Amino acid sequence: MHPFDSPFGVLHLERYPPDASGRLRAHDGADLLILEEYADLRHRLPARPRVLVLGDQHGALTTALTSVADVTAYGDSELAARAAEANLRAAGRSASVRRGLPVGGDYDVVLARVPKSLGLLAAQLAALSGQLAAGMPFVAGAMTKHLSRGANDVISRYIGDVTPSLGRHKARLLRAAADPSRCADPPQPTTYEVPGRGITLTTLPGAYAGERLDQGARVLLDHLPTGLGSAAVADLGCGNGVLAITSAADNPQAAYTLVDESSQAIESARIGWGAAHPGRDADFALTDGLSDAEPGEYDVVLCNPPFHQGFAVEPAVAQRLLAQAHRALRPGGELYVVGNRHLDHGAFLRRRFASVRELAATPKFTVHVATR
Structure with a gap:
C-alpha cells in the first residue's frame, strides 16, 4: 500500500487486484487535483453535499470524500468497483458503489475521471444530460499525458461550456457548470x-x-x-x-x-x-x-x-x-x-x-x- 495524502486525510489505498510488484499506485495526481478542487468548492455546497463520482479508478476519490460528503459512485469496471469497496472497508467508511452507466439523481456536484474511451465518457454524460441542476459544478480530471482535446468537446456537448485548468501534479481539470439545455443524443453502438x-x-x-x-x-x-x-x-x-x-x-x-x-x-x-x-x-x-x-x-x-x-x-x-x-x-x-x-x-x-x-x-x- 502507498499512503495517499489527500485534502481530507491520509489514506492507505490498494489496487484490485493487488499489485504484487509494488510499482503501481491506487491513486495519482489527477485524483489529488480533483480533491483539491472539491475542497475549494465546499463553501458553495451544502454542509453534507451529495456527490456523484464517475469512473473512480481505484476508489481514491470515493474513499476520501466519504469523510465530508454522501457519495454515489458509478463506473464501468468491476475491478475498479471492487477496489473502491475494499478501500472503503479498510478505511471504515461507506458509500454507494454501483456498476454501469449513471442514473440521474439529486446531486450537488459531479466529479469524474476522464476514461481512456471518450465513447464511454459520452455514454456516461449522456445518461446525465439535462438532469443536473442548472449551474451545478462538474469537474473532470485526468493525467495530462492521457487527456485529449476530445474530452472538452464531449463535456461541452452533454454538460456545459468547459474551462480547462492549468496543469498541476502532472494532471489537468476540465470544469463546467451544468446547463440543462445540453441534451445531445447519446452515442450509438x-x-x-x-x-x-x-x-x-x-x-x-x-x-x-x-x-x-x-x-x-x-x-x-x-x-x-x-x-x-x-x-x-x-x-x-x-x-x-x-x-x-x-x-x-x-x-x-x-x-x-x-x-x-x-x-x-x-x-x-x-x-x-x-x-x-x-x-x-x-x-x-x-x-x-x-x-x-x-x-x-x-x-x-x-x-x-x-x-x-x-x-x-x-x-x-x-x-x-x-x-x-x-x-x-x-x-x-x-x-x-x-x-x-x-x-x-x-x-x-x-x-x-x-x-x-x-x-x-x-x-x-x-x-x-x-x-x-
Whole structure:
C-alpha cells in the first residue's frame, strides 16, 4: 500500500487486484487535483453535499470524500468497483458503489475521471444530460499525458461550456457548470460482421474493439474447437462476445458463460448473442474473470486476454486470467488462447498446464491450446 495524502486525510489505498510488484499506485495526481478542487468548492455546497463520482479508478476519490460528503459512485469496471469497496472497508467508511452507466439523481456536484474511451465518457454524460441542476459544478480530471482535446468537446456537448485548468501534479481539470439545455443524443453502438460467418456483432461505447474486429480475435476464430457436444464453455474477457457467439454457431448443444469486467462489454455481448442465437440461453457475468468460478466448472475456456488495466500496460493482467482459467477447467479441459507474440503466453502456460500446443503463429500473434 502507498499512503495517499489527500485534502481530507491520509489514506492507505490498494489496487484490485493487488499489485504484487509494488510499482503501481491506487491513486495519482489527477485524483489529488480533483480533491483539491472539491475542497475549494465546499463553501458553495451544502454542509453534507451529495456527490456523484464517475469512473473512480481505484476508489481514491470515493474513499476520501466519504469523510465530508454522501457519495454515489458509478463506473464501468468491476475491478475498479471492487477496489473502491475494499478501500472503503479498510478505511471504515461507506458509500454507494454501483456498476454501469449513471442514473440521474439529486446531486450537488459531479466529479469524474476522464476514461481512456471518450465513447464511454459520452455514454456516461449522456445518461446525465439535462438532469443536473442548472449551474451545478462538474469537474473532470485526468493525467495530462492521457487527456485529449476530445474530452472538452464531449463535456461541452452533454454538460456545459468547459474551462480547462492549468496543469498541476502532472494532471489537468476540465470544469463546467451544468446547463440543462445540453441534451445531445447519446452515442450509438457500432456494428460489424464476423467475416464469412453471417454474424453481426454490436459494441456499445466504451467496450473493447468498438470499431472493428480485434486482430487477435480474428486469428483465434479460425482455431475454435468444434464437436463440443454439451460442454460447459467460458468466454473469458468476452468483450462484445465474438468468441462465444461464433463458437456457439458450431456447437449448438454447448452451454456458454460470457464474463468480462466491463459492464458495457457484457451488455454488448448480451445484445450480440440475442441477435445471433435468438431463444438460446447463455449466462453473462460482470465479474473478475473466473475468480468466482468453481474449480473444474468448465470443459473449455476461450480467451483473448488484455495486457493492460486502464492506461497501465501490465502483462500480469493476462497471466492472472490464464491462471484463473487453469483453476476453472476440469482435468483434461482445454484453454484456447491468442496473444501477442512478445507476451510469450506459451512459456507461462507450460509452467501450469499438463500439455500445450501451438495451433497457429503469425508475425504478431500466436494461438495455443493448453490442456489442464
